[in-house]
Amino acid sequence: MFDVNKVDAIIEKHGAEQRALTAMLQDIQGEYNYLPREALEHLAQKMKLPLIQVYQVARFYRAFSLEPRGKHSITVCLGTACHVRGGVAVADQVGRLLGIKPGETTKDRRFSFDTVNCLGCCALGPVMVVDGQYYGKMAASKVERVLAKYSGEEVATNA
Numbered sequence: 183m184f185d186v187n188k189v190d191a192i193i194e195k196h197g198a199e200q201r202a203l204t205a206m207l208q209d210i211q212g213e214y215n216y217l218p219r220e221a222l223e224h225l226a227q228k229m230k231l232p233l234i235q236v237y238q239v240a241r242f243y244r245a246f247s248l249e250p251r252g253k254h255s256i257t258v259c260l261g262t263a264c265h266v267r268g269g270v271a272v273a274d275q276v277g278r279l280l281g282i283k284p285g286e287t288t289k290d291r292r293f294s295f296d297t298v299n300c301l302g303c304c305a306l307g308p309v310m311v312v313d314g315q316y317y318g319k320m321a322a323s324k325v326e327r328v329l330a331k332y333s334g335e336e337v338a339t340n341a
């Protein structure tokens with residue numbers, strides 16, 4: 183839930199400096215796991231910035247999300263090294279089990295799913311990352327077991 187005091191504290195922490203806008207957005211996302219519209223409107227008003235400018239920064243960086251994110255973040259690498267070793271099948275299996283596409287979040291907000299073009303550990307490919315934990319040499323057949331670690335007894339789906 184949006185809390186004006188939290189956003190005010192973040193603005194204060196950064197000295198209400200316009201050049202710290204990106205850092206403020208990082209802190210807001212850290213607080214809410216995404217950038218709530220109300221928080222961006224309040225930030226723009228307090229900083230005396232056009233709302234469009236705040237949104238431009240928020241949209242420029244891929245790390246920012248304007249939509250609510252899941253509790254657990256899943257990333258599957260589809261870079262060349264991972265692609266040729268079956269990364270697409272891993273990504274397809276994640277999407278099938280969760281009922282979402284890359285860039286989406288499950289309705290229960292348990293998982294968000296994204297793909298990237300390289301994670302810098304190509305020798306481990308195909309690579310899947312969940313909440314910062316790397317799973318190398320992945321295969322479609324291993325996906326359900328990995329997801330089960332993050333979802334209790336069963337994999338949450340949109341079905």
Ligand code: FES
Pocket residue numbers: 259260261262263264265299300301302303304305307309
């Ligand atoms: S291509 Fe997947 S980690 Fe580099």
